[in-house]
Amino acid sequence: MKKKYILGIVAIALVSLVIYQLSANKKELNKKNNQAPAANVSIPVKVAQAVEEEQEIVIRKTGNLAPFKEVKALAITGGTLASVLFELGDQVSQGQVLARTDARTYQLDLQKAESTALKLHNDLNTYTELLQGQAATQEKVNQVRQDYLDAVNQVKLAKKNLADVVIKAPTSGTIAVKSVEQGLFVNAGTEIATIINLSQAKVKVNLTETEVYQVSEGQQIKITTDVYPGKEFHGKISFISPQADETHNYSVEIMVDNAAKAVLRSGTFVYADFSRKTKQTVLVIPREALTESVKNASVYVVSNNTVRLKSIRTGLEIAGKIQVISGLEAGEVVVTSGQINLHEGSSVSISK
Missing domain, CATH: 2.40.30.170 (Efflux pump adaptor protein, beta barrel domain)
Known part of the structure; x- marks a missing residue:
């Protein structure tokens, strides 16, 4: 019975020791967690200033x-x-x-057309006189007149064909x-x-x-x-x-x-x-200052060795520089290298 009593006391002591050790470990862990955070590390970056200059289109x-x-x-x-x-x-x-094609066929066509037109012209005069003496009908005169007009058109066509044998420089x-x-x-x-x-x-x-x-x-x-x-x-x-x-x-x-x-x-x-210069003065920064695309442009602005991320609206990109339409003021300093390591409020040191 005495032996069982002694074993119970030992067991209780061991449990108490384990509880004490766990409590001590928890206090040590809480102490570490409650320690002040380490000082921010300054991230080295390269910078450039937003400047106004006369726009040059290259x-x-x-x-x-x-x-x-x-x-x-x-x-x-x-x-x-x-x-x-x-x-x-x-x-x-x-x-x-420049050149001429053989004109003999067209000359013959012209002679034939002119002969036909001349005959019909005489026929028209004859039938017109007969009509006045009531020896011909108006229908006959009209038909001869139309034949004569057709013959005149054939003469014009023949003359054109004859002229077209001559090839001229356009x-x-x-x-x-x-x-x-x-x-x-x-x-x-x-x-x-x-x-x-x-x-x-x-x-x-x-x-x-x-x-x-x-x-x-x-x-x-x-x-x-x-x-x-x-x-x-x-x-x-x-x-x-x-x-x-x-x-x-x-x-x-x-x-x-x-x-x-x-x-x-x-x-x-x-x-x-x-390339030409314009009379317009614009605000520009280096193209590499942009953290995203031109459509979603933003830059890190340095003030008192701390950076802020600012959205900007951009314009033309010319000769490695990009126009800033809004979001920045002349003289503000932007990060041009090292942005990958930055976030809002990061401490930076400026490298040359």
Whole structure:
């Protein structure tokens, strides 16, 4: 009995010891949890200041020169080419005769039509006199008059066909393609030659949606090419497409004066510089300051070595800088590097 009593006392002592130890451990844990948090660590960042500056639009594109005009001279009527009066590379003027088809058939047609018209004209005079003497009916006179008018139209058609044997240059320029030789039979619509007019050259480039709203028709454009290092050509925007293509680009055409002995040739690779300064002063920051996309733009602003996340509204992006329309003031300092480690209220140190 005494032994059982002693074992009970030992058991109670052990339980008490375990309870005491658990209580001590809990107090130690609570003490650690209630300790003051460690001081915030300053995160190194790079910064830039929001500044106002005169806006400079910098747009440079590449393109190829095309002729101001490229026109095909076509045979108007069919026939054998009786003469070809041009050679490849010739300079021709608008309206200049390039070739003639055999005119003999059309000359005969004209003679026949004129003879028929003359006979009907005499018949009309005769029947008109007979009508006055009541020796002919009005219906007969009307029929002869209509036949005569039809014959006059046949004369006009024959004259036109005879004139159409002459093939003329539809524009001034250089013969770039000679498609025929004398003696060849051609049908109406057959290509005789291709004429390229390089008194002006045309440059076609594509602009993005952001870029196209920064240019206007009539704007002066600087054109350069590797073919003539250091030489500048001056162009003018002649067309801006009102419709974007499937890649959301807009076609823009520039006319370049090329009258000085046509120094620029079709197909030459060129650079078109749309860059210009505007009179508008805008607030800008570096593009890398944005924490998200341009559509959901926000930046970290540094004040007293602490950052605040601010939403902003942006405008144009030009030469690595982006326009700030609202949300920032000139002089405010924004983080440009190290944003990934930041959150609202983070302490920062500015690195150079």
